[in-house]
Structure formats: structure tokens, C-alpha cells
Amino acid sequence: MAQQENDPSDHDVLVVGGSGVDTVVRVDSLPVPLADSVGVAPILESPGHTGGNVALGLTALGLSVKFLDFIGDDWTGEQVRDRLTEGGVDFETLISPAGTRRAVNLVDRTGRRMSFHDARDPEGLRMPREFYLPHLRRTRHVHLSITDFARFLYDDIAELGVPVSTDLHDWDGLTDHHREFALRSDLVFLSASGASGRIASVMREILREGRAEAVIATAGAGGSYLMEREGSRTPRPIQATVPPGPVVDSNGAGDAYLCGFLYGRLAGRDLEECARLGALAGAYACTGEGSAAQIGLDGLLAHTV
Template sequence: MTDVLVLGGAGVDTIVRVPELPLPFADSYPVDTGVHTRAGQTGDFVALGLAALGLDVHHLDLIGDDPEGDLVRALHRERGIALTALPQPAGTKRAVNLVGPDGRRLSLYDTSRARPGDRFPDDVLRPLAKAARHVHVTITQPCAEALPLLRETGVPLSTDLHDWDGENPYHEPYALAADVVFLSATALTDPERTMRRTAERGRARIVVATAGAEGAYLLADGELTHVPPMTPPAPVVDSNGAGDAFAAAFLYGRLAGETPERCARYGAAAGAYACTVPATRTDAIGRDGLLGEGAVTA
């Protein structure tokens, strides 16, 4: 058995540090810190976070035969994470992330690296899902098409809706199919309303809205609680990957049989750690670090 199958979200980011966000128009800007390209998008970061916590992870996605794909394959090989890379003629997913001095990020996501007819073959996806204790589904194409098959297998599902506004129909299939839903409160005027609506309309017993320095909100079995933020162990340099780290640590706790509240504290600790890691790196908190951050205390 695999602990977690991560579906989708494999790709490459190019990181550019900018003097401020939003970035005022100018003909050019000097970038003294350099322009860095590294493997690591949402699925990669969740897989890395889970593996760093000692879980057995398998990652499945469509990846191009290109330099970006080589970086993704190398990352998984170096970290010992099983990867099934199906051919993607359109190329490997990529994005450009502008990172401000306070660690905030603006991501420019290249949607050309997908085709309308893309699918995960049933004979590949089904056995991987049935061999997993849990499946985390990213919102990259073509993961939505895989949701009916995943529900057939009966394996528990989670997803991260990122900065969903509660209305965009693109996110709805994921929001309604998952047993555990993560999202950011960034675009929500009323997080509680969106969280409760998601739970009422779909299958989710747990909905978590992360709120950056304000912590997070946890809706579990109809009860809403606030999860206080954890103090980062070092200066905050970049928020990239914090939500993925939160999700990975939460799922680690869930698979260990912890309460939703304790899972959320794990998530808060991992998210705080991620904010201390520059976007040019792909470090994740380990089990010893997580349990030593006070996340297990009441």
C-alpha cells in the first residue's frame, strides 16, 4: 500500500524577486538576486512535504519530454518519491512567480501546457488509487476528469482550491468531490459562509481555510474553530508553498489518526516553516521538526 497518491500539480517555477508588489510599470528592472528556475509546483510540494514526514508517496501527472520535465523527474529521483510521468506533448507545466520583499507571491501560470483531451488512463490511475490509503487531488488539468473514477474506488480524497473565491465554477467539481477541502481565505469575503456551503453541498466532513499570519479556520463536523498561527522558526522570506506544506502536514496527522484540531496544528507548524524557506529551494519540515514545534500541545 502507498500512503498517499498525489494527482497532478507537477511542474517548474521561475522565481523572480521584485522590489514591491504590485510591481509598478517600468521598461525594465534590475534583478540583483538572479532569476531562478527550479522544479516544484503544488503537487510536487505536497508530495515532498508528505515524504519528508516519513510517508510513502506516489505522484502521478502528465509531464513533457523537455528541460522542465527533466527537472521534475530529477527532483523526485533525488527525494526518493515514486513518480509516474505520463507523456504530455504540450510540455511540462510552468509558472513565473514574482516574490515581494515581504514574501508575498504573484504567480503567472502558463495554461498552454495542457490540452482539452488530456486524461489519466483508467488502467494507470485505478490501480494506483486502489493501492493508496489516501489520494490528494490538485486542481490542475486534467484532474477533474479523474474525480468520478476516484470516487468509485472509495479511497478518501482531499484537494486544495487555493485562492478560490467561492464562486468560480472551475473549482466546484473538486470542492464537491473531496472528503477534506483546503483553500485560502485570500479571496473570500466571508470564509465561514464559503466553508459551510462547501460542506453542505459536497462530501467534505472537513474544510480548512488558511489565512496566513492570522492562522486558519477549521470546519469539522459542523463546528468552526480558529487555529492560531505558529511562530516561524526563522525570518519569513517567502510564502510560496506554505499552503501545500499545511495540507501535507494535516494529511500526515489525519493518516496517523489524530483529531482534526491536532491535524490543523500540524498544518500551521509546517506552513510557518515553509515561509522561512526561499522559493529557490524545496525544503520541507521533517517529522522531528514538526513534532518539536509545539503542534502537539493543546
């Protein structure tokens, strides 16, 4: 089911998978105390999820984006469609019998979050080749969310020679689900929180065992770390950017970082400069609710030299 007529022109980025709706619950602190009932601020619904946030963020930066995914024929799916249409994203969908993905995010006063996401996609779900292949042939870059069906695009991506990125989120370096994404992508993003003190060895393993040009680990207010195939196997620290306003919500900050980085890469910037652009976009995202605080191209470039 297409959301709008297909534009025959090429796209800068094809995003596959990862749409859904976040339910955001604000709490005083994390972890929350054990209690039968807790009063909280108004609970908010925020369409986006990782794939949606990336598609919206890249579009806000002036890139041409095509977004493919399964969503449900349900009211949450309508929320996703409306938000992406509002953000100018070229979104084309297939109907999932399991419905639209959901997540519940607890967010404390500092903007730190804890996310509970459902894994509702049915086992064996596949995106038909005739649905995605024409778009693979017309894009400069592919970004795969770590939804299980997305892994089955890798063979076609490799055959066509299209650069591909992925975000492993809080991968600990051990869980099998993430490994193929880690080893078959050209740019690999992940949160340093998953592997904690082992993050450097996980980054080295991805470069040693896989095809990545670079691995980028984000660490929130601690900045980020960059490790390149052609360079030192010691993570290069990238200083965090101070948010331009009060921190409201860290949901989507990692997705925004990825958008700033990919914008830089597609513009021909070097990897360290891409990481600094990512840090700017990630900091900006912390100043608004959900996917609402996407930095535009003028804002991104205004802080670079």
C-alpha cells in the first residue's frame, strides 16, 4: 500500500524497517520504585521508532528518503503514516498481520530513558523482493533497521554494491540476532551502554570479522567513539555537544546522531567530521519530545566551520 505516488528520481537514502509508536511515561527517576500505583505527568504517544526517526531526521536535513516497512492496519499505523507524511517522508508500506510495533519508554527528569519494545513481527516475515529491489537499484545508500526481515536484503545489497549502514542499539557483542547486521554493514552504529567496559573489543571485532569501514559507539553525554578500518584500533573519542536548551527527552538522540553522520558522509565529509555532525544533531534531539526536535540543515551547518 503506497502512501504517495512514487517519484521516478533517485533517493539519497533507502530506510528499511523500524517504524512504530512510542508511549512515553515521565517518572521522577530510574529505576522506578516498586509500587502498585504511581502518579505521572500526562502520558504521550510519539510515532517514529528508530526507522521512522531516521527517515524523518534525514528528510529534515534535506536528503531524499524512501522508507519501506511493514505496519498494521490499525490506529497506531495511522499515527505512523500521519507523522511521516507530515515530515515529508516518502513512505511505502506492506500490511503486517501482527499490527504496528509499539514501545513504552520511561523517561526520568534528566531525560534518561528505559525502553520496553515489543517483538511482534511474526517469525518468517519477509519483504517481497519485487517490493524492495527497484528501490535498492535507485538509492545512494541503504539504512537497515535490525528488524529480522531486513537481514534478507543483504545479498541483493552486496550484489548491487550499495553502501549500507545499521544501528545495533545496545548490542552486547554476544546476542546472535545482531551479528549479521554488524558484520555485513559498511557503517555500524551502536550504543556503548550495551557492552559497557567491553565496547572497544566489540568495535574491534566488528572491524576484524566484518566489512565495516567504520564503527561508531555513542555514549550520550559522554560523547561518542569512532574506530576506522584504516587506522588505529583504539577508539577515537568524539566530544559531546552541549544541547542548545534544557534536556527534555533522550528518545531518538541516537537516531539523530546517525542522521547527522550520514548527512556528512553523503556530502563527502571525513569520518571524524561526520561524527561531530552526528553529535550536534544528537544534542539537538534531546531538547524536544520524541521525534519533534530534528535539526534542520541550516541549524546543523551553522555550528560547523
